[in-house]
Amino acid sequence: MAKRPPQPEADERALFEEEMADVRPIERDRHLPQVTFRKPIPISEREREVLRELDRLVSGEAPFELQDSDEFMEGAVQGFDPRIVRQLRRGEFALQADLDLHGLDAATARPLLERFIGDCHARGLRCVRVVHGKGRNSPNRVPVLKANLPRWLARGPARLLVLAYSSARPEDGGTGATYVLLRSRGGRRRKRGSL
Template sequence: MRYNRPQPMNAALTARSFADLKPLRRALQEAAQQRAERERLRREAERRARAERHLFADAVGPVQPLKRGHERRWSTPEPPEPLPVQRALDEERVLRESLSDEFDVTTLLDVDDQLSFRRPGIGLDVTRKLRGGHWSIQRQLDLHGLRTDEAREALGEFIRLAHRTGLRCVRVVHGKGLGSPGRTPVLKGRVQRWLVQKKEVLAFVQARPLDGGAGALVVLLQPGRRRPGG
């Protein structure tokens, strides 16, 4: 039996085949390097995450849990009180508009059988209707027993709030002075001066006997904001 002997490989062909494998080897090496780099980045990311999770413990050191029965209960602090901005503004305005006891009111008062006051431009019919009960009395301020400074402050606040809430007719009781030294009314003249200085006041008259007579004044206020529901 005859056997065919293998033919020797052409040297040029072999060299060309090895040359064709070089790009493949290079691609495999680059792929291996990329896998190694990704693995390195993954391990680095895990290390950083682990370090961040243990950052507080590493900084504080070993701790021991509190014994039962001594647990600390944290409570939310109460919110601070709101700043009374509007009240502060009102008080500042009151100080600016402080009522003077030295104000000369004599030339502004109509003194007939009963004392009255009306601002310029307000007709006599207004005080006549006010004296006759044309406007019903909606609120009253009684100044009995108050010192002069207390009465001044109370009157200023009363007139301001009455006007703000839309009231038109109020009564101010200053007393007849029967209990004062010399039986002289202390507040009567001062209340007249204070009311004349209040821009909210259009007019006032001495009250009718059934409304307090010489111990009270009926006051007509400028139209203000309407009361809720009015």
């Protein structure tokens, strides 16, 4: 059988009613605040084109602008800020991960690269280095991995995650390595040496 909660004693109830006798409800303003909406400002065709281009950049559909020579290579999503590409080229971003593809053939290296880029992006990393070598030990001394890397970054599954890439500085591997700047997952860009 369930117990009933104890009833307040008559003295307590009388005391409460006595204390509340002169309490009055707070008067309220019965009018809700007036909300006004501005008329939408018409968007010019130029602004529409800028918004479409921005949408292409954000979605990863924009083509890459490539600048390659026999030794140096660089590329970025079309319309990407050239100042950031310059910072990448100068090695001003903290390297957060490395992948060494030295000595691998293209068939082995490509899936490793794609997995590495995907894993780094998923972990929120922004700047990574891919060491591909200069091809000095390749048949005919042709740098197979280095030659394929721009295409893999700009056209493969990685293209949705990559903003820019550039040959590394000499102390980071020079033209035998490439810096890769990944799209943000909400993190902030970090300079070399910063936390």
